Amino acid sequence: MATRRRIGVAAIQKRQETANKFAAKGDQLAGEQLAQFSQQLDQLSAGLEMFAQRHRDEIKKNSQFRRYFQEMCASVGVDPLASSKGFWAKALGFGDFYYELGIQIVEICLSTTHINGGIMTVEEIRNRLMRTRSRTRKDTISTDDILRAVDKLKVLGNGFELVPLGGGRFLVQSVPGELSMDHSRVLQLAEDAAYVTKELIMDKLR
Structure with missing residues (x-):
């Protein structure tokens, strides 16, 4: 009986040792994959820096190219706008832009x-920007540029939001405050119809 118990304990210990070896091997493989992935990201980031240097003027002047x-x-996972002191700000002037x-x-x-x-469409802001900038600048501003710029304005606190x-x-x-879904739908209706009335709101949004 004691011999059987010792054999049973030995078998359990052997299985545990085998499981531990598999776990250690799994951790090793995971670590190697993580290191390889990190190296690939570093290579991609370096490639982006070279691309940015080569196409600096095109990125700054062409809105579609800039979005790409x-x-x-x-x-x-690289944010060119994250730091005004980093490589991207120096290479592209993104911070200044x-x-x-x-x-x-x-x-x-x-x-x-x-x-x-205090409520404007992005399209109207873009039109006003282009009229202002066309006097002194030749570069174009895209809707995407405006969305990114407004998103960065959130650091100013409550007051600038994208709806x-x-x-x-x-x-x-x-302006400070939060628009509800109903407010947004009424604004959308007013823009689509070029006018809005109580009857129109009741008919379309009931």
Whole structure:
């Protein structure tokens, strides 16, 4: 009986040792894969830096090319706008570009608050920006540029928010407060119909 018990204990210990070896091997493989993945990310990041240096002027002047570059960066977890002192700010002037764009957006929103109550479509902001910048600049501003700049304005605190309208369209809210879903639907209705009445709201949104 004692012999059987010793054999049983030995078998359990052997299985435990085998399991421990498999676990250790698994940890080793996971560590190797993580190191390989980290190395690949470093290579991709270095490749992006070379790409940025080679196409610096095109990225700064061409809005579509700029968006393509931003998407490439996002795919490997690089945020060119995260630091105004990093490589990307020095190589591309991204910090200065979006800082200047953000200031212009703030000026446009504040100067029209008495007209629109602090709510504007991104398209209207873009049109005003292009009219202002065309006098001195040849570069184009895309909707994506405006969305990124407004997103960075959130650091100013409560006051600048993007309000989705659906279909990839947004409002920029530049006054404190939160728009409900009903508010957004009424604004969408007013923009689509070019006017809004109590009867129209009751008919369309009931």
